[in-house]
Amino acid sequence: MSQTLDVKTLCLGVLSHGPASGYDIKKYFEQTFSHFYLAGYGSIYPALAELAAAGLVAIEDRPHEGRPDRKVYALTEAGRERFLAALRETEPSHKVRSEFLVLMHFAHLLPPERIAAILDERVASFEHDLALLERIAAGDAAAEGGCADPRRFCVGYGLAVLTAARDYVASRRAELDAPRSTPRAAPKPAAVALASAGPRRKTGT
Amino acid sequence: MSQTLDVKTLCLGVLSHGPASGYDIKKYFEQTFSHFYLAGYGSIYPALAELAAAGLVAIEDRPHEGRPDRKVYALTEAGRERFLAALRETEPSHKVRSEFLVLMHFAHLLPPERIAAILDERVASFEHDLALLERIAAGDAAAEGGCADPRRFCVGYGLAVLTAARDYVASRRAELDAPRSTPRAAPKPAAVALASAGPRRKTGT
DNA sequence: CCTTACATGTAAACCGTTACATGATTGG
DNA sequence: CCAATCATGTAACGGTTTACATGTAAGG
Numbered sequence: 001m002s003q004t005l006d007v008k009t010l011c012l013g014v015l016s017h018g019p020a021s022g023y024d025i026k027k028y029f030e031q032t033f034s035h036f037y038l039a040g041y042g043s044i045y046p047a048l049a050e051l052a053a054a055g056l057v058a059i060e061d062r063p064h065e066g067r068p069d070r071k072v073y074a075l076t077e078a079g080r081e082r083f084l085a086a087l088r089e090t091e092p093s094h095k096v097r098s099e100f101l102v103l104m105h106f107a108h109l110l111p112p113e114r115i116a117a118i119l120d121e122r123v124a125s126f127e128h129d130l131a132l133l134e135r136i137a138a139g140d141a142a143a144e145g146g147c148a149d150p151r152r153f154c155v156g157y158g159l160a161v162l163t164a165a166r167d168y169v170a171s172r173r174a175e176l177d178a179p180r181s182t183p184r185a186a187p188k189p190a191a192v193a194l195a196s197a198g199p200r201r202k203t204g205t
Numbered sequence: 206m207s208q209t210l211d212v213k214t215l216c217l218g219v220l221s222h223g224p225a226s227g228y229d230i231k232k233y234f235e236q237t238f239s240h241f242y243l244a245g246y247g248s249i250y251p252a253l254a255e256l257a258a259a260g261l262v263a264i265e266d267r268p269h270e271g272r273p274d275r276k277v278y279a280l281t282e283a284g285r286e287r288f289l290a291a292l293r294e295t296e297p298s299h300k301v302r303s304e305f306l307v308l309m310h311f312a313h314l315l316p317p318e319r320i321a322a323i324l325d326e327r328v329a330s331f332e333h334d335l336a337l338l339e340r341i342a343a344g345d346a347a348a349e350g351g352c353a354d355p356r357r358f359c360v361g362y363g364l365a366v367l368t369a370a371r372d373y374v375a376s377r378r379a380e381l382d383a384p385r386s387t388p389r390a391a392p393k394p395a396a397v398a399l400a401s402a403g404p405r406r407k408t409g410t
Numbered sequence: 411c412c413t414t415a416c417a418t419g420t421a422a423a424c425c426g427t428t429a430c431a432t433g434a435t436t437g438g
Numbered sequence: 439c440c441a442a443t444c445a446t447g448t449a450a451c452g453g454t455t456t457a458c459a460t461g462t463a464a465g466g
């Protein structure tokens with residue numbers, strides 16, 4: 001079992017939906033994988049070159065005037081088999097790398113304005129991602145094709161998790177603006193429930 | 206603004222809580238950062254060596270009999286400043302790399318048993334992480350020190366997000382065992398609700 | 411006019427993971 | 439007796455990110 005799925009394999013995966021250029025593949029990554037996998041041109045183009053050298057994809061050159069030739073890649077039978085084999089051997093790991101949470105862990109070392117700015121930015125970012133997913137969900141509902149089904153899991157996952165994340169961060173952000181009432185007084189049930197899921201009354205002062 | 210926070214900087218951060226050995230630091234990473242940052246010995250030890258060479262940490266050698274000498278690292282003033290500067294310059298990014306979601310995206314290419322196994326494993330993994338966070342939350346509540354406060358945000362975040370993730374995956378897993386009712390009937394309001402984050406009564410057995 | 415989108419690629423730097431190497435003590 | 443814990447480190451490998459390099463066409 002290989003722990004990781006590299007860009008090369010992901011390119012095969014994208015091409016399993018149909019032929020595409022490197023540029024198209026990048027677009028696909030951005031639209032569909034953006035909330036769980038990232039790849040830039042710097043990894044996609046070399047990956048495609050290696051795949052072509054290995055006979056896993058076929059290239060069709062479509063000359064453009066002015067623009068560089070558009071190279072359209074298509075999965076070969078060998079490529080399809082390789083991709084299925086890779087899926088079979090891949091462990092379903094799930095990793096987060098969050099500078100945001102590290103910063104919040106060390107929040108006591110940062111000025112309050114910075115904390116507020118960080119939280120604002122994160123809420124905005126989550127909302128941006130949510131908007132993207134909602135557009136996809138709406139499109140799927142309209143299309144109603146069988147092919148939309150497999151994607152739905154990931155979209156639903158993203159909506160569920162991002163919503164929870166946004167709500168949590170937003171509620172903590174709101175606390176920063178209204179700290180006067182109870183700097184650390186007892187009840188404040190909403191915040192408590194949020195922070196720990198284990199209700200915990202601070203024995204005030 | 207540097208996009209990323211490397212292991213070197215994170216070591217400074219851990220040491221800002223007090224002196225520790227490389228071994229201790231790894232433990233800290235596992236216990237406290239596990240759901241948003243990973244680091245192994247292979248990156249921690251070289252990082253500490255570089256930090257020492259740069260004068261950002263001081264080493265105190267504590268000879269042990271039998272065991273290799275325990276090297277306890279402590280932040281120097283220069284180290285503390287460097288860490289604060291790094292925090293100031295760090296963007297609060299937040300990235301996910303999920304082989305799990307990639308596999309689910311291509312679920313139509315995998316046998317149903319595999320899908321079931323993947324979902325089961327992921328639910329188990331989320332529950333493992335949740336148990337860890339709940340232990341921390343419980344410990345914090347007991348300790349009740351001022352130092353617990355900054356950590357609380359991250360623990361609360363983890364609880365909120367992991368709970369949502371676990372619930373979503375578990376509900377989808379349950380559907381696999383009871384798929385007969387509506388293979389592809391027209392409206393299917395339940396499925397829509399599910400895909401968009403609604404917790405959902407399992408249409409029992 | 412200027413920015414965005416289209417379109418492909420290379421090279422080097424940077425980092426992290428993995429595997430290797432060593433070895434005593436404690437608890438089941 | 440075997441596994442886990444304590445404890446540190448190196449070297450090779452693999453992979454991604456970043457910066458560089460080039461150029462047209464359409465739309466605001």
